[in-house]
Amino acid sequence: MRAVRATSWRHMTATEQSDALKVFISNRDSSCEECGEELGRKAWITLAGERGALCLACADLDHLVFLPSGDATLTRRARKHSKLAAVVLKWSRARKRYERQGLLVEEAALALAEQECLADGDARARRQVREAERRAELDREYVERFARRVRELFPGCPAGREMPIAEHACRKYSGRVGRAAAAKRFDEEAVRLAVVAHVRHAETRYDDLLAHGYEQRDARAEVEDAVGGVLRRWQAH
Ligand SMILES: [Zn+2]
Numbered sequence: 001m002r003a004v005r006a007t008s009w010r011h012m013t014a015t016e017q018s019d020a021l022k023v024f025i026s027n028r029d030s031s032c033e034e035c036g037e038e039l040g041r042k043a044w045i046t047l048a049g050e051r052g053a054l055c056l057a058c059a060d061l062d063h064l065v066f067l068p069s070g071d072a073t074l075t076r077r078a079r080k081h082s083k084l085a086a087v088v089l090k091w092s093r094a095r096k097r098y099e100r101q102g103l104l105v106e107e108a109a110l111a112l113a114e115q116e117c118l119a120d121g122d123a124r125a126r127r128q129v130r131e132a133e134r135r136a137e138l139d140r141e142y143v144e145r146f147a148r149r150v151r152e153l154f155p156g157c158p159a160g161r162e163m164p165i166a167e168h169a170c171r172k173y174s175g176r177v178g179r180a181a182a183a184k185r186f187d188e189e190a191v192r193l194a195v196v197a198h199v200r201h202a203e204t205r206y207d208d209l210l211a212h213g214y215e216q217r218d219a220r221a222e223v224e225d226a227v228g229g230v231l232r233r234w235q236a237h
Contacts, residue, residue: 021086021210022046023061023104026053027093034058044088048216057172060216061086063201064104065134071126074117075103082109084207106207143170149191154234157195161202169194192231199230 023044030045031038033052039045046059056062064086067078079085082105089098114127147166150157169190200206204226209219 021061021084023056023086023088025088025090025101027091032058046086060197060200060206060210061104062172063106063168063197065107065110065130066102066104067110068102069100070102071117071122074113077113077116078105078110079103080109081112082106084211085109138167138170143167145186146170146191146194149186150195153188153191154195154231156234156236161198165194165198168198195231195234196227199227199234203227203230 023046026039026041026043026045029038029041030043030053032045032055033048034054035058037055039055044056045053046056046061048054048059056064061084064082064084066088067075069075084106086104088101088104090101091097092099111127114124118124143163143166146169147162150162150165154162200220200223204223206219206223209222210216214222
């Protein structure tokens with residue numbers, strides 16, 4: 001991502017610099033160095049050192065939800081409850097600096113923060129809008145079919161867990177153009193990958209490690225045995 005690399009970090013405030021994870025809304029066409037996906041303009045990317053720009057799926061951040069800036073209390077609370085969070089930045093040509101657009105946080109952390117803000121009617125209204133938007137973008141038929149495949153292949157998976165796994169897989173494919181969208185897949189490998197990603201986030205210290213500055217590769221190696229153990233349990237009847 002030349003646009004980002006070419007720009008100096010000097011302009012960032014101390015707070016922005018101290019946040020461990022950053023996601024950039026790019027301002028020109030970019031592609032993911034890992035999966036090769038063409039991400040188009042205004043893609044959300046992370047920079048992973050020598051590996052270059054990664055899409056959020058390859059960076060293992062695509063389970064996070066976006067909370068736009070604007071409500072300081074809600075943001076503070078969501079940040080506090082979220083093990084893993086990333087600040088979303090966009091380069092402002094006019095002001096020649098990165099501007100904070102909001103935070104990516106765990107969905108459960110945002111829900112908890114919103115609950116704490118329920119006295120505030122605006123927060124409640126915003127949650128309703130956000131939930132409606134997230135529901136509307138899902139292809140229900142796809143989700144249900146994918147969830148059934150998860151249940152078939154991983155009969156030991158805790159009750160109800162196939163739904164978030166399927167919804168996540170659906171979001172991942174629906175937000176994309178080309179290759180991945182064409183591959184709205186239900187084969188064993190696609191389902192296994194979706195389950196592995198879920199298990200890493202939900203059943204291991206993986207997100208903790210990322211939040212503490214581990215490189216993605218090292219964090220994956222660290223939790224590999226734990227992930228394998230969970231998969232074996234879930235595959236068993
Ligand atoms: Zn990618």
